[in-house]
Amino acid sequence: MGDPGFKQRAFSGIQPSGGLTLGNYLGAIRRFVKMQNAGIYETVYCMVDLHAITARLVPPRELIHNTRELCAGFLASGVDPEKSIVINQSQVPEHAQLAWIFNCVARMGWMGRMTQWKDKSGKNAEGSSLGLFAYPALMAADILIYHATHVPVGEDQKQHLELTRDIATKFNHDYGVAFFPIPGPVIEGIATRVMSLQDGTRKMSKSDPSDKSRINMTDDADAIAGKIRKAKTDPDPLPDNLDGLADRPEARNLVNIYAALAETSPQAVLDAHAGALFGRFKGALSELAVATLTPISNEISRLMADPAEIDRILGRGADRAREITAPILEQTYDIVGMVRQHL
Numbered sequence: 001m002g003d004p005g006f007k008q009r010a011f012s013g014i015q016p017s018g019g020l021t022l023g024n025y026l027g028a029i030r031r032f033v034k035m036q037n038a039g040i041y042e043t044v045y046c047m048v049d050l051h052a053i054t055a056r057l058v059p060p061r062e063l064i065h066n067t068r069e070l071c072a073g074f075l076a077s078g079v080d081p082e083k084s085i086v087i088n089q090s091q092v093p094e095h096a097q098l099a100w101i102f103n104c105v106a107r108m109g110w111m112g113r114m115t116q117w118k119d120k121s122g123k124n125a126e127g128s129s130l131g132l133f134a135y136p137a138l139m140a141a142d143i144l145i146y147h148a149t150h151v152p153v154g155e156d157q158k159q160h161l162e163l164t165r166d167i168a169t170k171f172n173h174d175y176g177v178a179f180f181p182i183p184g185p186v187i188e189g190i191a192t193r194v195m196s197l198q199d200g201t202r203k204m205s206k207s208d209p210s211d212k213s214r215i216n217m218t219d220d221a222d223a224i225a226g227k228i229r230k231a232k233t234d235p236d237p238l239p240d241n242l243d244g245l246a247d248r249p250e251a252r253n254l255v256n257i258y259a260a261l262a263e264t265s266p267q268a269v270l271d272a273h274a275g276a277l278f279g280r281f282k283g284a285l286s287e288l289a290v291a292t293l294t295p296i297s298n299e300i301s302r303l304m305a306d307p308a309e310i311d312r313i314l315g316r317g318a319d320r321a322r323e324i325t326a327p328i329l330e331q332t333y334d335i336v337g338m339v340r341q342h343l
């Protein structure tokens with residue numbers, strides 16, 4: 001995993017597009033914290049505000065609020081700005097500068113095959129922004145401007161990571177250099193694809209029109225309990241082994257969520273709850289979810305009361321980030337043949 005010739009550096013980003021979900025927390029942020037605390041990697045975590053304006057025009061005040069709230073979510077979940085570099089993408093201009101170079105490396109055909117582009121542009125490709133189409137080249141730049149080797153993400157980002165590897169490989173090949181590492185996705189654990197509470201075949205997503213489909217990190221205890229109580233299930237009791245969940249996507253999702261929150265395996269959850277009907281199991285899951293998430297949502301509210309402190313943390317993060325990104329951009333420009341004045 002990763003690229004052995006390079007320093008072990010992890011990078012990941014989340015869009016400040018309003019409201020962190022339990023999927024973002026279990027699939028990404030909690031794993032950011034684990035990598036930060038592993039003591040093996042230098043870690044860089046990013047609010048990708050440039051990506052957040054690709055799908056629609058976001059009212060400026062909303063974008064500012066969402067970016068600060070996402071940063072608060074990172075901090076409340078255990079991302080430590082002393083240990084990790086915590087940044088807002090637009091404050092580190094080298095991301096967008098490298099993205100331009102990558103726009104000239106990536107091929108239209110590669111971008112057109114991205115399932116996220118197809119899903120988000122839908123039947124309106126002509127009316128979609130150029131930014132939405134080029135989105136994965138900016139994502140590749142986010143990662144490669146740090147020479148990052150490891151990228152913790154959920155399952156849905158796998159294709160974008162493959163494209164990032166293709167861009168790095170093509171750049172290195174075209175210019176005859178071994179300059180960019182070929183970063184590896186870190187998609188591990190049982191929570192890399194947390195599903196909707198209303199439909200176990202769809203991903204839990206902040207863009208789902210139904211708020212009942214997801215648990216938001218800012219939901220209070222009553223909201224969490226209510227959503228779990230109303231989650232779609234089936235009438236059968238819980239089985240005693242994983243095969244018994246094969247055709248029961250909603251049941252499997254709740255068992256997986258329980259296991260992820262309790263940091264145990266789905267089989268261990270079945271060992272403890274085999275034979276239980278959903279009324280009882282949902283009660284236990286609610287208690288666990290409320291106990292895990294309420295301290296985080298309280299901490300988000302506390303941090304949001306002092307936006308200047310969040311802005312200060314992001315400013316400091318940008319200064320630290322640029323110590324890494326500015327030299328990598330300069331070297332990229334040298335490789336590409338852009339005239340610079342070297343003092």
Ligand code: TYM
Nearest residue numbers: 012013014015023024027028048139153154192193194204
């Ligand atoms: P975004 O903002 O959609 O999601 C952020 C992270 O949360 C994960 N995730 C989930 N994991 C498990 N179950 C779910 N239901 C679920 N929903 C979301 C995502 O996989 C992701 O890890 N393109 C990225 C942002 C990005 C990025 C980057 C990521 C921009 N540049 C560079 C890594 C590296 C995105 O839209 O994530």
